[in-house]
Amino acid sequence: MSALRITVNGREHVLSAPPETTLLALLREHLGLTGAKLGCDVGDCGACTVLVDGQAVNACLMLAAQADGRSVLTIEGLATPDGLHPLQEAFERHAALQCGFCGPGAILSAKALLDANPAPTGAEIRDALAGNLCRCTGYTKMITAVHAAAQALRGAGAEMPPLGLTASPSIPLPGGEKGGGLS
Amino acid sequence: MSDRRTVTEDPALRESLSGLEASARLPATLPPAQFPIETLVPEVRQQTPAVGQRATRPDARLHGLGQTKYIDDLALPGMLHARIKRAGIAAARIVRIDTRAAEAMPGVMAVVTGRDVPVNSFGPSLQDQPVLADERVYHAGDGVAAVAAATDAIAAEALERIVVEYAPLPAVLDPFEAMREDAPRVHPPASNVYAHKIIRKGDVERALAEADRVFEGRWTTQMVEHVPIEPHAAIAAWDANGRLTVYSTLGRITLGRADIARTLALPVNRVQVIGTIVGGNFGGKNEISQEPVLALLAKKAGRPVKGVFTRGEEFYASTTRHPFFMDYKTGVGRDGRIRARKVRLVLDGGAYCSWSETTLGKACILATGPYRIEHVQVEAFAVYTNKTVAGAMRGFGAPQVCFAYESQMDEIAAALGIDPLEIRLANAFDEGAASPTGQTLESVVVKASLEQAAARFGWREPRS
Amino acid sequence: MVLDISRAADMRGIAATADGLRIGALVTHSELVRSPLVREFAPVLAEAARTIGAVQTRNLGTLGGNLATGVPSMDSGPALLALEARVTVAGPRGTRTLALGDFFVGPRRTALATDELLVDVVVPAASLGKPASFLKFGLRKGQALALVNVAAAVRVDPDRRAFVAPRIALGAVAPTVIRAPQAEAFLEGRPPTSEAMAEAGRIAATEARPISDFRASADYRRELVSVLARRALAAACARAQGAQ
Numbered sequence: 001m002s003a004l005r006i007t008v009n010g011r012e013h014v015l016s017a018p019p020e021t022t023l024l025a026l027l028r029e030h031l032g033l034t035g036a037k038l039g040c041d042v043g044d045c046g047a048c049t050v051l052v053d054g055q056a057v058n059a060c061l062m063l064a065a066q067a068d069g070r071s072v073l074t075i076e077g078l079a080t081p082d083g084l085h086p087l088q089e090a091f092e093r094h095a096a097l098q099c100g101f102c103g104p105g106a107i108l109s110a111k112a113l114l115d116a117n118p119a120p121t122g123a124e125i126r127d128a129l130a131g132n133l134c135r136c137t138g139y140t141k142m143i144t145a146v147h148a149a150a151q152a153l154r155g156a157g158a159e160m161p162p163l164g165l166t167a168s169p170s171i172p173l174p175g176g177e178k179g180g181g182l183s
Numbered sequence: 184m185s186d187r188r189t190v191t192e193d194p195a196l197r198e199s200l201s202g203l204e205a206s207a208r209l210p211a212t213l214p215p216a217q218f219p220i221e222t223l224v225p226e227v228r229q230q231t232p233a234v235g236q237r238a239t240r241p242d243a244r245l246h247g248l249g250q251t252k253y254i255d256d257l258a259l260p261g262m263l264h265a266r267i268k269r270a271g272i273a274a275a276r277i278v279r280i281d282t283r284a285a286e287a288m289p290g291v292m293a294v295v296t297g298r299d300v301p302v303n304s305f306g307p308s309l310q311d312q313p314v315l316a317d318e319r320v321y322h323a324g325d326g327v328a329a330v331a332a333a334t335d336a337i338a339a340e341a342l343e344r345i346v347v348e349y350a351p352l353p354a355v356l357d358p359f360e361a362m363r364e365d366a367p368r369v370h371p372p373a374s375n376v377y378a379h380k381i382i383r384k385g386d387v388e389r390a391l392a393e394a395d396r397v398f399e400g401r402w403t404t405q406m407v408e409h410v411p412i413e414p415h416a417a418i419a420a421w422d423a424n425g426r427l428t429v430y431s432t433l434g435r436i437t438l439g440r441a442d443i444a445r446t447l448a449l450p451v452n453r454v455q456v457i458g459t460i461v462g463g464n465f466g467g468k469n470e471i472s473q474e475p476v477l478a479l480l481a482k483k484a485g486r487p488v489k490g491v492f493t494r495g496e497e498f499y500a501s502t503t504r505h506p507f508f509m510d511y512k513t514g515v516g517r518d519g520r521i522r523a524r525k526v527r528l529v530l531d532g533g534a535y536c537s538w539s540e541t542t543l544g545k546a547c548i549l550a551t552g553p554y555r556i557e558h559v560q561v562e563a564f565a566v567y568t569n570k571t572v573a574g575a576m577r578g579f580g581a582p583q584v585c586f587a588y589e590s591q592m593d594e595i596a597a598a599l600g601i602d603p604l605e606i607r608l609a610n611a612f613d614e615g616a617a618s619p620t621g622q623t624l625e626s627v628v629v630k631a632s633l634e635q636a637a638a639r640f641g642w643r644e645p646r647s
Numbered sequence: 648m649v650l651d652i653s654r655a656a657d658m659r660g661i662a663a664t665a666d667g668l669r670i671g672a673l674v675t676h677s678e679l680v681r682s683p684l685v686r687e688f689a690p691v692l693a694e695a696a697r698t699i700g701a702v703q704t705r706n707l708g709t710l711g712g713n714l715a716t717g718v719p720s721m722d723s724g725p726a727l728l729a730l731e732a733r734v735t736v737a738g739p740r741g742t743r744t745l746a747l748g749d750f751f752v753g754p755r756r757t758a759l760a761t762d763e764l765l766v767d768v769v770v771p772a773a774s775l776g777k778p779a780s781f782l783k784f785g786l787r788k789g790q791a792l793a794l795v796n797v798a799a800a801v802r803v804d805p806d807r808r809a810f811v812a813p814r815i816a817l818g819a820v821a822p823t824v825i826r827a828p829q830a831e832a833f834l835e836g837r838p839p840t841s842e843a844m845a846e847a848g849r850i851a852a853t854e855a856r857p858i859s860d861f862r863a864s865a866d867y868r869r870e871l872v873s874v875l876a877r878r879a880l881a882a883a884c885a886r887a888q889g890a891q
Contacts, residue, residue: 019648019649020649043700043703043704044790046701046703049703055677055706056702056703056706057703057706057707058703058704058707061703061704061707062707063649063651065649065651066651066653109702109703112702113702126788126789127702127789128702130701130702130788130789130790131700131701131702131703131704131789131790132701
């Protein structure tokens with residue numbers, strides 16, 4: 001067994017785990033933090049993305065022992081008692097979460113990007129999300145959400161929007177064109 | 184259901200607990216701030232003003248917080264983990280299966296084979312698929328045995344200790360070869376052509392003979408896997424009264440319930456299927472797969488059993504989109520009007536029928552495209568091969584035929600020197616047009632859509 | 648048994664030494680991309696590193712790990728081969744140094760014995776600051792394996808207006824990452840014209856020994872070598888002349 005001292009979402013844990021335990025298994029099975037998902041188990045899909053000392057990593061490819069002495073942030077540690085993180089709020093508002101399975105990983109990849117680069121370009125956002133596969137959204141909504149969150153983080157914090165239907169007569173389309181149905 | 188709570192550190196809470204043995208009272212990770220679940224409850228008899236409104240998904244809040252519980256996030260007390268041994272051979276007779284070494288492994292709680300399945304066949308239209316192959320292997324992704332163990336790693340290792348002896352059979356991998364009379368039968372004595380449909384309207388042969396120009400071509404599409412980011416997952420648990428509860432990523436739970444009950448020889452009212460939030464379906468989770476296997480393992484072990492497909496199993500042991508072979512013969516006037524279209528479709532169905540009949544039917548109806556054509560004949564065949572199963576996927580055959588008829592439309596336009604947009608406008612359905620099967624179509628906006636799209640991206644503007 | 652080497656201090660870090668730029672085997676691809684030393688003295692290695700996998704893989708994956716796979720489509724290999732890098736290998740019998748080209752033995756096979764460890768990579772002093780370029784062609788931009796990748800490093804003698812010590816390395820077109828010695832010999836001493844670089848690309852294509860697989864045919868890969876080698880040479884050449 002490996003003896004580990006790992007800080008997860010700001011709380012220190014002293015644990016022991018079999019040496020082959022991945023960081024993902026440690027989080028999901030030992031700590032009950034199921035926000036990071038097992039999608040492919042080979043580091044392709046990014047559904048297991050967490051931040052280790054601020055860096056996005058695939059938790060399925062990292063042994064728990066490699067995280068000894070380090071600080072891990074999972075999706076469960078992103079919101080605060082004051083409210084959602086602007087990325088969570090923006091992903092929700094911009095429909096970047098459909099089935100939601102890739103969402104925690106994508107949000108954390110985006111957080112690592114915005115921590116290092118508060119005003120990323122579209123290309124930089126695409127590069128930061130390249131390791132997070134999504135089959136529902138087509139990615140464009142995620143890119144929009146990251147832009148919006150970056151803006152919110154640079155300026156005033158965004159308020160939490162209500163869920164469901166809200167009046168919004170003009171939905172901006174990419175390119176700033178006004179949307180409309182068939183006429 | 185044990186819901187191990189999660190999330191952030193709250194300094195105030197930590198302060199209030201100082202002096203206490205916090206770990207004795209709290210889960211490993213503290214719950215964060217509250218974000219209550221908001222649900223949308225529609226008002227009865229009140230029109231929801233959805234058009235012109237902006238909608239956010241009610242489930243998005245928990246998705247973004249990482250609090251949504253998918254199947255693999257659930258754990259029942261005492262739950263075991265299952266793995267299924269795949270055949271890895273396209274066609275074979277199973278001579279023997281020796282599971283003794285696997286059963287002897289510490290941590291292995293149950294092993295089952297096809298012989299343990301009360302009714303070893305299922306399928307949404309034809310019941311041609313075994314739960315676990317017992318006498319014969321029909322494709323390499325067939326399960327031949329399954330293990331439930333204390334951990335997933337033990338279950339995976341136990342699979343390695345199961346010995347299966349195969350007598351290889353000739354495999355048929357090409358649908359055209361499979362259609363030949365002398366081809367090996369995938370499901371003997373049944374014919375390899377397991378579904379056939381024909382649509383006739385007018386006199387297609389005469390119209391083709393009289394047409395100014397006749398265009399012929401073959402288009403093919405490949406097998407496509409859905410690749411949901413969440414793999415197929417299910418948990419089976421029996422209660423003390425012999426009732427079965429299955430948590431599953433299954434999209435069609437009532438159909439799945441009937442299939443599960445059938446394979447287990449249980450009355451339907453003894454089976455409860457709970458569909459949870461699904462991490463992507465796209466048509467690939469529309470029928471049962473491992474659920475009866477998990478139920479049998481759970482029964483044998485007397486414990487709940489969870490199974491999660493590996494990414495590999497997603498590719499070879501779940502369904503895929505049908506590869507299509509599409510022959511089009513189209514008679515056209517010099518004015519670009521289509522007079523006749525004759526279509527022959529061959530669907531490579533893989534080892535089992537699955538949703539082939541639905542796919543075949545929809546492909547036939549849509550095969551001539553959204554165009555007014557007097558004389559039509561569409562004939563389609565779904566064919567068994569010893570390959571990964573083709574089933575439902577978004578569009579049920581519509582994308583395949585669309586690729587063929589729109590590709591041919593471009594060829595016709597080019598050959599006749601007609602603008603690709605104009606030739607479509609000249610042939611497209613109008614309001615009240617009849618489909619090839621005689622359905623009167625309403626709310627037809629093909630031309631308006633084409634015009635609007637053309638205007639949006641400047642189709643009629645000079646191109647440089 | 649699992650032995651975690653990720654904290655072996657001797658195998659970390661990037662340092663300029665008398666021999667050249669020493670890069671520990673445990674340096675991650677992200678560290679290469681960010682390293683001021685790499686960006687100044689061997690920027691082509693940073694260019695190659697940033698095409699590897701995705702952010703998550705670059706944060707965990709190491710230079711030593713990439714090289715030790717021996718996979719012919721690796722991205723670090725061509726860049727380092729074009730810079731004529733050496734590797735240090737340590738084991739119970741002591742430490743040995745070998746040219747990177749000799750480290751690659753076959754597909755997924757290296758000169759490492761089972762009890763040896765790749766310790767570091769040294770870009771020799773003579774190659775530091777040598778103008779170079781890395782180009783990769785994949786089926787998509789993100790997380791793509793190279794169908795073909797090419798690195799070129801050249802110096803241009805301004806007086807003679809001639810290539811000096813041109814180096815071309817090719818990935819994914821042979822059992823290992825390889826150099827293209829005939830194309831290099833063709834360019835040596837020649838004026839840096841677009842015709843010469845195009846011809847060098849064609850020669851490099853004949854030196855490639857690609858296979859056909861589900862990603863691309865051998866012919867397609869050879870064609871890519873020809874085009875990418877020409878472009879990499881042109882880019883390296885432009886840098887060489889821009890630096891003068």
